[in-house]
Amino acid sequence: MIEPTVYELSSPGRHGPLLPALDVPAAPLPDAAFLRPADALPLPELSELDVVRHFVRLSQKNMSIDTTFYPLGSCTMKYNPKVNEKAASLPGFTNLHPLQDAEMTQGSMQLLFELQVYLAEISGFAATTLQPAAGAHGELTGVLMMRKYHLDRGDAKRVKILVPDSAHGTNPATTSMAGLQVVELPSDARGNVDLEALKANLDDTVAGLMLTNPNTLGLFEEHVLEVTRLVHEAGGLVYGDGANLNAIIGVAKPGQLGIDVMHFNLHKTFSTPHGGGGPGAGPVAVVEKLAPFLPGPLVAVEQVDGETHIHSDDYDHDEHEGYRLVWYTPSKSIGRVRSYWGSFGVLLRAYTYIRMHGPEGLRRIAENAVLNANYLKARLLAEGSYPVAYADRTCMHEFVAQGILEGAPGVHTMDIAKRLMDYNFHPPTVYFPLIVKEALMIEPTETESKDTLDAFADALIQIAQEAREQPELLKDAPHTAPMKRLDEVRAARELILCRC
Amino acid sequence: MPFIANTDADQAAMLAAVGVERIEDLFHDVPEAYRFPELNLPEALSELEVLRELASLANENEKLDELTSFLGAGAYRHFIPSVVDFLSGRSEFYTAYTPYQPEVSQGTLQAVFEYQSMIAALTGMDASNASHYDGATATAEAVIMALNTVKGKRHRVILSPTLHPQYREVVRTYAQGMGLEIVGDGGLGQETGPSKGLGQETGPSNLDGNDFHALLELCDAKTACVVVQNPDFLGTIHSPQEMQALADGVHAHGALLAVAVDPISLGLFTPPGHCGADIVMGEGQSLGIPLNFGGPYLGFFTMREKDVRKSAGRIAGETVDLDGRTGYVLTLSTREQHIKRSRATSNICSNQALMALRAAIYLATMGKQGLRSVAEQCYHKAQYAATKIGMLPGYEIVNRGPFFKEFVVRCPLPVADVKAHLLLEWGIIPGYDLTQDYPELGQCLLVCVTEMNTAEEIDALAEALAEAAELAVDAEAFVLEMELR
Numbered sequence: 001m002i003e004p005t006v007y008e009l010s011s012p013g014r015h016g017p018l019l020p021a022l023d024v025p026a027a028p029l030p031d032a033a034f035l036r037p038a039d040a041l042p043l044p045e046l047s048e049l050d051v052v053r054h055f056v057r058l059s060q061k062n063m064s065i066d067t068t069f070y071p072l073g074s075c076t077m078k079y080n081p082k083v084n085e086k087a088a089s090l091p092g093f094t095n096l097h098p099l100q101d102a103e104m105t106q107g108s109m110q111l112l113f114e115l116q117v118y119l120a121e122i123s124g125f126a127a128t129t130l131q132p133a134a135g136a137h138g139e140l141t142g143v144l145m146m147r148k149y150h151l152d153r154g155d156a157k158r159v160k161i162l163v164p165d166s167a168h169g170t171n172p173a174t175t176s177m178a179g180l181q182v183v184e185l186p187s188d189a190r191g192n193v194d195l196e197a198l199k200a201n202l203d204d205t206v207a208g209l210m211l212t213n214p215n216t217l218g219l220f221e222e223h224v225l226e227v228t229r230l231v232h233e234a235g236g237l238v239y240g241d242g243a244n245l246n247a248i249i250g251v252a253k254p255g256q257l258g259i260d261v262m263h264f265n266l267h268k269t270f271s272t273p274h275g276g277g278g279p280g281a282g283p284v285a286v287v288e289k290l291a292p293f294l295p296g297p298l299v300a301v302e303q304v305d306g307e308t309h310i311h312s313d314d315y316d317h318d319e320h321e322g323y324r325l326v327w328y329t330p331s332k333s334i335g336r337v338r339s340y341w342g343s344f345g346v347l348l349r350a351y352t353y354i355r356m357h358g359p360e361g362l363r364r365i366a367e368n369a370v371l372n373a374n375y376l377k378a379r380l381l382a383e384g385s386y387p388v389a390y391a392d393r394t395c396m397h398e399f400v401a402q403g404i405l406e407g408a409p410g411v412h413t414m415d416i417a418k419r420l421m422d423y424n425f426h427p428p429t430v431y432f433p434l435i436v437k438e439a440l441m442i443e444p445t446e447t448e449s450k451d452t453l454d455a456f457a458d459a460l461i462q463i464a465q466e467a468r469e470q471p472e473l474l475k476d477a478p479h480t481a482p483m484k485r486l487d488e489v490r491a492a493r494e495l496i497l498c499r500c
Numbered sequence: 501m502p503f504i505a506n507t508d509a510d511q512a513a514m515l516a517a518v519g520v521e522r523i524e525d526l527f528h529d530v531p532e533a534y535r536f537p538e539l540n541l542p543e544a545l546s547e548l549e550v551l552r553e554l555a556s557l558a559n560e561n562e563k564l565d566e567l568t569s570f571l572g573a574g575a576y577r578h579f580i581p582s583v584v585d586f587l588s589g590r591s592e593f594y595t596a597y598t599p600y601q602p603e604v605s606q607g608t609l610q611a612v613f614e615y616q617s618m619i620a621a622l623t624g625m626d627a628s629n630a631s632h633y634d635g636a637t638a639t640a641e642a643v644i645m646a647l648n649t650v651k652g653k654r655h656r657v658i659l660s661p662t663l664h665p666q667y668r669e670v671v672r673t674y675a676q677g678m679g680l681e682i683v684g685d686g687g688l689g690q691e692t693g694p695s696k697g698l699g700q701e702t703g704p705s706n707l708d709g710n711d712f713h714a715l716l717e718l719c720d721a722k723t724a725c726v727v728v729q730n731p732d733f734l735g736t737i738h739s740p741q742e743m744q745a746l747a748d749g750v751h752a753h754g755a756l757l758a759v760a761v762d763p764i765s766l767g768l769f770t771p772p773g774h775c776g777a778d779i780v781m782g783e784g785q786s787l788g789i790p791l792n793f794g795g796p797y798l799g800f801f802t803m804r805e806k807d808v809r810k811s812a813g814r815i816a817g818e819t820v821d822l823d824g825r826t827g828y829v830l831t832l833s834t835r836e837q838h839i840k841r842s843r844a845t846s847n848i849c850s851n852q853a854l855m856a857l858r859a860a861i862y863l864a865t866m867g868k869q870g871l872r873s874v875a876e877q878c879y880h881k882a883q884y885a886a887t888k889i890g891m892l893p894g895y896e897i898v899n900r901g902p903f904f905k906e907f908v909v910r911c912p913l914p915v916a917d918v919k920a921h922l923l924l925e926w927g928i929i930p931g932y933d934l935t936q937d938y939p940e941l942g943q944c945l946l947v948c949v950t951e952m953n954t955a956e957e958i959d960a961l962a963e964a965l966a967e968a969a970e971l972a973v974d975a976e977a978f979v980l981e982m983e984l985r
Contacts, residue, residue, distance in 0.1 A: 006618070064595040110560070134633065134850040276853040276857065279633075335673035345793075356544060357502065371511065394520075446506075484603070496819075
């Protein structure tokens with residue numbers, strides 16, 4: 001069923017809820033030249049029920065975590081607890097203006113302060129900014145801090161950032177945005193950063209390395225201590241891409257492994273909803289020497305003695321005497337990276353999630369995420385249809401299978417992905433990382449049950465058989481989704497970006 | 501543990517399938533000395549306990565529904581129809597991710613396409629992207645797009661001093677590695693004369709010394725773009741003629757004009773897209789998104805068709821499926837980081853899709869009539885408030901031209917004192933204190949009035965301001981008397 005657009009549903013004269021009658025005298029309008037004629041406001045006209053049916057019907061055309069298994073690699077599509085939504089809708093939080101005086105917003109500021117502290121503790125860092133609105137935004141924040149750190153030491157020649165070839169595209173894109181140059185590092189035969197290539201590229205022009213650990217192959221960097229030591233010895237800093245923190249939360253603290261600055265994806269590891277593509281949140285934590293460069297303002301504790309702390313150990317959650325929370329901008333800050341304080345509504349969901357887990361619970365997340373991935377991988381390997389990249393290594397939260405099936409030469413990863421839809425599964429991430437041919441990057445997350453993993457493995461195995469026996473079933477897939485395959489080439493060539 | 505389905509029996513079966521004895525064995529690649537560190541965090545809470553704790557934190561805030569607020573400055577309290585929460589709360593929307601697989605993501609994709617359509621219609625532009633993080637980052641992306649779009653290497657960026665101060669700060673943060681020269685927003689220049697009556701002015705409408713002529717004078721062959729805001733940060737709305745003249749002047753130098761705009765104002769006023777703007781962007785929070793202490797918000801971003809391929813961020817486009825049925829996909833992805841890597845137009849990946857959905861539902865619900873009436877009520881109520889305040893002894897309305905829903909009030913006493921008195925005695929937040937951002941204005945308050953403010957509230961504001969001024973006079977007299985004695 002094709003759902004008409006809001007413009008196609010529009011009917012002149014229809015309207016939604018009305019405002020109360022104007023309760024002040026109407027003022028003269030400015031000169032007519034300022035005004036938009038009423039008929040020149042091309043918005044649709046719908047009744048409230050029209051709007052409700054339209055968007056409910058649209059929602060039914062989505063796969064989502066709440067309807068289906070969604071093993072999108074590197075995206076950590078875990079269950080989004082409903083308690084987060086309930087907490088985020090408390091009027092004391094939603095109905096607060098960001099520019100109200102700090103005296104009026106102490107409750108929300110306390111939440112932010114504690115989240116700064118929790119994230120620093122979880123990752124082994126000294127201080128955290130909550131401002132960045134997404135992972136890529138956090139990367140930009142972190143790389144700008146690295147840049148400024150070197151400049152502040154009077155070292156202007158460090159203009160290169162080393163980026164492994166398995167990295168997300170955001171890493172090199174961020175480096176360019178920060179005005180620095182990307183040097184790509186190859187991976188070695190075990191999926192690690194190639195140490196020889198690293199050494200060959202380390203000199204006094206290197207500002208740092210961006211390291212995703214575990215990387216996008218789902219592998220923990222076997223030489224992480226050596227990698228970070230080498231970069232530090234060369235005077236560089238190590239950026240940690242925290243996209244895959246779900247694998248090691250409670251298992252390792254990146255700050256203890258030699259990472260200097262790292263972003264978190266709260267919409268991945270900390271269960272805040274992905275929202276169909278956002279909002280996320282990308283807080284950034286840093287070691288002590290980078291703390292002066294954090295974007296401001298942060299929340300700090302001001303003690304009665306007038307001292308200000310951004311990471312206060314003697315601060316008592318339940319005891320409010322003797323301090324107040326204030327906004328604080330570090331001395332060498334790179335500046336603000338967005339308006340106001342951060343995506344508070346997202347931050348508070350992550351706070352709720354951390355509070356519900358405690359130290360033990362956080363470790364169980366990583367353990368079960370890694371167990372689920374290894375189990376799914378083991379099931380596929382046991383059956384044998386799908387090659388798995390670096391199959392001999394223990395994977396972390398995800399692994400990369402390949403849509404290269406013996407006896408089905410014409411079938412590609414895309415066909416397998418589309419056929420999975422007919423089995424009512426959202427496909428994994430496809431064709432990424434770029435260094436694995438026909439990649440199917442599978443991340444089950446800890447919230448899925450063994451039953452779901454078995455059903456998914458069964459479907460993949462069944463599809464491999466179909467590929468050999470009835471490849472057209474895959475080539476023409478999906479058959480049961482709301483649409484057949486869509487023509488992406490046409491979309492890019494004959495651009496239609498809006499219609500009203 | 502909450503939210504984990506595996507039972508002990510499941511775990512045992514899975515470990516056996518994997519071929520290890522204990523879960524800990526899966527982490528042998530993590531250096532042993534750093535494996536399983538202690539986490540100094542509070543112990544886990546149950547759902548009941550965590551909700552109790554959060555309710556108590558929420559109660560420590562003084563939320564706006566217990567106060568009367570005239571605070572705006574880029575984040576606004578507007579009516580949000582009930583359907584917005586209900587529909588955007590459909591978990592098929594909020595628990596999906598970026599629609600990489602269009603066949604099973606048509607809900608999100610069509611909603612984004614409709615959002616793009618309505619935002620482009622509202623701004624009078626050719627095309628909209630799927631969203632940026634907020635108004636400030638959308639402005640920074642506008643500057644970057646301009647740098648990539650203009651002919652030749654250009655490094656000068658001109659920012660209006662009446663562009664939101666935080667947007668200007670974010671542009672500087674983003675640009676710090678780009679070798680740019682950012683000028684134009686050093687200050688407002690001379691102080692203004694008294695108000696010349698409300699709503700009738702059509703001449704140069706900005707505060708003196710920082711009208712568009714001053715910005716144009718800075719514009720040269722090295723300039724990539726000029727960024728202004730309309731209605732500007734101080735509430736003044738600039739005429740279409742003035743905007744068009746600015747656009748013509750900027751284009752004569754081969755530069756682009758980017759305009760930040762309050763989308764609600766476009767229900768009543770001529771959009772920048774009809775006056776020569778090349779990029780129109782801004783904060784979309786007004787469109788059905790709660791204040792939420794500053795986020796998540798919505799950066800909207802619109803452009804001319806010719807520049808679309810230079811733009812940043814996701815864009816949905818219409819196409820057909822194999823059966824020829826109309827459907828939607830993410831398009832022009834060759835601009836983006838996952839394809840172009842270091843040569844991408846931006847590093848943006850996740851955006852604010854759910855907030856764009858809220859805006860789409862809001863615009864569809866309010867519709868043509870509804871948005872106009874919201875804009876009209878904001879306008880009339882703001883004029884009513886300014887007229888009342890302008891008549892109070894000691895107070896002065898600083899805006900010289902028409903304004904939309906915000907205006908600047910010069911106060912006879914320090915703004916901090918006004919705010920303190922009104923909050924304590926009246927439960928009123930009278931507005932935003934401008935003395936930090938615009939010290940050259942003196943003791944000025946930015947007052948915001950929307951359809952949410954009743955006549956009664958506005959009358960109370962005027963009464964409270966009058967009282968604050970009287971008290972200040974009394975206090976001065978008292979101090980003087982004490983000194984004389």
